[in-house]
Amino acid sequence: MAEFEKRAWWNLCVAVGAVVLFAAFWIVTRKPAASxxxxxxxxxxxxxxxxxxxxxxxxxxxxxxxxxxxxxxSLFWILIVIGAVGMGVRLGWDTLVxxxxxxxxxxxxxxxxxxxTAKSAASIRMYRAG
Amino acid sequence: MPGKGEVVRNNIRRLRFDAGEMxxxxxxxxxxxxxxxxxxxxxxxxxxxxxxAFRIARAFGKNVEDxxxxxx
Numbered sequence: 774m775a776e777f778e779k780r781a782w783w784n785l786c787v788a789v790g791a792v793v794l795f796a797a798f799w800i801v802t803r804k805p806a807a808s809x810x811x812x813x814x815x816x817x818x819x820x821x822x823x824x825x826x827x828x829x830x831x832x833x834x835x836x837x838x839x840x841x842x843x844x845x846x847s848l849f850w851i852l853i854v855i856g857a858v859g860m861g862v863r864l865g866w867d868t869l870v871x872x873x874x875x876x877x878x879x880x881x882x883x884x885x886x887x888x889x890t891a892k893s894a895a896s897i898r899m900y901r902a903g
Numbered sequence: 904m905p906g907k908g909e910v911v912r913n914n915i916r917r918l919r920f921d922a923g924e925m926x927x928x929x930x931x932x933x934x935x936x937x938x939x940x941x942x943x944x945x946x947x948x949x950x951x952x953x954x955x956a957f958r959i960a961r962a963f964g965k966n967v968e969d970x971x972x973x974x975x
Contacts, residue, residue, distance in 0.1 A: 775939040831936035832952050833943060900939075903948020 785893035841895035
């Protein structure tokens with residue numbers, strides 16, 4: 774398995790792990806605000822990049838990285854548009870809403886999770902395809 | 904990237920054999936890429952850049968057209 778494929782697997786596990794941990798904490802504690810602390814493990818997604826000796830990358834790794842980032846950003850953009858427009862259509866454009874800070878924060882974490890998951894999954898798929 | 908119906912074939916497996924069973928790792932080192940990339944090129948799953956194609960050909964002491972064959 775290529776070094777960068779291993780990184781993709783690692784990041785995918787971190788992203789899925791954060792969601793699972795958040796859900797598990799929420800179910801057990803019934804406190805979503807405190808459970809949002811589970812998103813802290815997303816910091817582990819950067820861990821492979823702090824290694825002193827970085828693995829060598831070649832043109833194929835860079836192409837897969839570029840394509841997977843493009844796929845992730847496209848998905849993120851689609852979700853942003855659906856979310857932004859959907860909210861206005863469903864709730865009404867002039868409606869005032871109140872959300873707890875944890876929910877607002879979770880949406881931001883969620884954005885990062887979407888990008889991380891989509892990029893990792895796309896990378897793994899491309900490495901598997903050849 | 905090849906168009907519809909266009910394929911770039913290669914003789915890397917045979918050339919490695921002719922070069923005394925040169926390993927993919929060795930070829931990768933000579934061409935400046937990883938073993939995984941050589942594997943993908945050899946299997947026809949990845950089309951190398953022009954520069955990499957020249958490097959691979961040079962590793963075998965051949966011309967590019969002796970290693971890669973464009974089959975429209």
